[in-house]
Amino acid sequence: MTLFDIIFTGSEQALEACKSVLEQTIKEYGENEKVSFPNTAYSLPTIYAATGQKINTLADLKGAIGVIESLIVKEQNLEKALNAGLATAVAAEVIEACKYVGGKNPYEEPCVGFIPDTVIRSLGVPLVTGDIPGVAVVIGEAPTAEDAAKVIKDYQSKGILVTLVGKIIDQAIESKVKMGLEFRVVPLGYDVTSVTHIVSFAIRAALIFGNIKPGDLPELLKYTKERVPAFVNALGPLSELVVSAGAGAIALGFPVITDQDVQEVPMNLIVQKDYDKLVQTSLEARGIKIKITEIPIPVGFAPAFEGERVRKDEMFAEFGGGRTTAWELVRKRDLSEVEDHKIEVIGPDIDTLGPDGGKLPLAIIVDVAGKNMEEDFEPVMERRIHYFVNYIEGVMHIGQRDIAWVRISKSAYEAGFRLKHIGEVLYAKMLDEFGNIADKVQVTIITDKEQVEKLLNEVARPKYEARDARLAGLTDESVDTFYSCLLCQSFAPAHVCIVTPERLGLCGAVSWLDAKATYELNPTGPCQPIVKGECLDEVKGSWESINKRVAEQSHGATTKVNIYTIMEDPMTSCGCFECICGIMPEANGVIIVNREYHGMTPLGMTFGELASTTGGGVQTPGFMGHGRQFITSKKFLYADGGLKRVVWMPKELKEALKDKLIERGKEMGIENFYDMIADEEVGTDPDSVVEFLTKVGHPALSMDPMF
Ligand code: SF4
Ligand code: NI
């Protein structure tokens, strides 16, 4: 059999399996039974993206069979073979969708099955920043559990998001690989068809971030090929079905690397039998470059350890967290005051704690000197301490400033981890990420109680206070430069964020100071200054300079943006926004919903459904994606009446912003504004929300009409 014949055979098997599963499901539930995946606004994503059709019932699914059939044309050329691969992908989606019929939850821990929209959105920023440099799909079974663990851990250590399909999941469990989204190892399911869940991930990335129109298959395939850095490892004996699924991956632009004998297709289907080279070959095939910083510490160091928790019974040493004083500080110093790579530990180290470990106070001071270093960059760099320390295997970091909380695990201690290693990590990573700013870095770690307390009061606290004062004084009026951020263009090519002191990027991760530091680090990079110049409309927030920049950088897709209104030419959204704000006409106001909230909103749509109409770099008056912190900014909906327009928010978001909301309420002259905002406990239907707003006398009800 030729490779093409194998693919066609596999596709036909997929088609047959799909027909019989569907028939079986219809027999059981009837044609009118609803069919859907959980927590998505994109129906059955593969079918929706490929054909533009939303599938609602099992009867609709029958129609999809014709699509699969039409994609299988048995001619001996690559194009037809790839189409047959897509047919397998669609058939797999039908089969998987049938598993969910009748409200069933077909996947059990650790397998996840279908991946919700919100997870994809939350991965937007790490994917664009290269924090997650790629997505590996590992299907099948390695020769041994050790081989499997080696490959998975190697990807994990490089920050790659690894998804698993088939027996490899058991091999990973057997070798105690840490699994879950926080470890970037996600078991999808045991059946080959569960690979559809990563296909639909890639496809929804195109719909969410790329604004690809459902039904535009060529553009879709172009997007996944160019922008979704995924690849496949097909391990162990290859069935026809797996080979045809592989052809589907190749059609999406994802190379397949296998440890089996097959006829190679240059760049696309590659044989690599040496397990020491499998990872390297795969990364090269997809063109993924990994930046490695070698850090001399006795435990692992990788972003994949970020989510790792050190629980009480695994803990050896603890600092802060309310039990001892712990704080951290990045300071700008003169070049003459810093000795590069000096790492000093003042006070007892953790090996003085005795066999059972214990608590110590802690101060971490990172002194940075460099020609381009500015005091403004201190908080930007200081916030990174949290991530860098968390990336250490067996070390947990929570909080910042003087509410820092660090735990070191027994196994890290036993491996030889000591406090100076925190210094090594901070030294290496600060230079690595802030090379253009930091010429010299020195780290001082103090555990001497007296000194920790003394320096907190004399050095750290005054610094924190001075910074807060600087931030409070930073208004859009007080600066002459805004920034554009284009980071998300790698996924959302038409999207441009405008970042100002009072409006942070919609991902919540890029403040004006961050943008400024990013520009300083890389003057030709994603953040570029916009000299404000003449203001066209101070209320709506319209500047000639912004319009020009947006027109240029969106390649003409957007020519006008008003940064202080949701009603007219609002800022576009990429897809990774923390919150969405949308008009609620019945209340003459707006609701805000955050990504973490899965329930219904008074607009009759969930976050996911609202988000699906708001992303992709298009302007949608009446709807806008934004960061959490923007809500309590004075510039939030400034032209539309400001914070007073907010009538509903999920409880969790409201709680998180409580102090700020109360404070801003008072500034607006409303004593109890916080209590006037409805949440899901008041209701998620317009009537009960309006009834509540009327009862509490919410200001939005008596404001000028929004339209
Ligand atoms: Fe993306 Fe905007 Fe955040 Fe930049 S500021 S990373 S463009 S969402
Ligand atoms: Ni960690």
Ligand code: NI
């Ligand atoms: Ni984004």
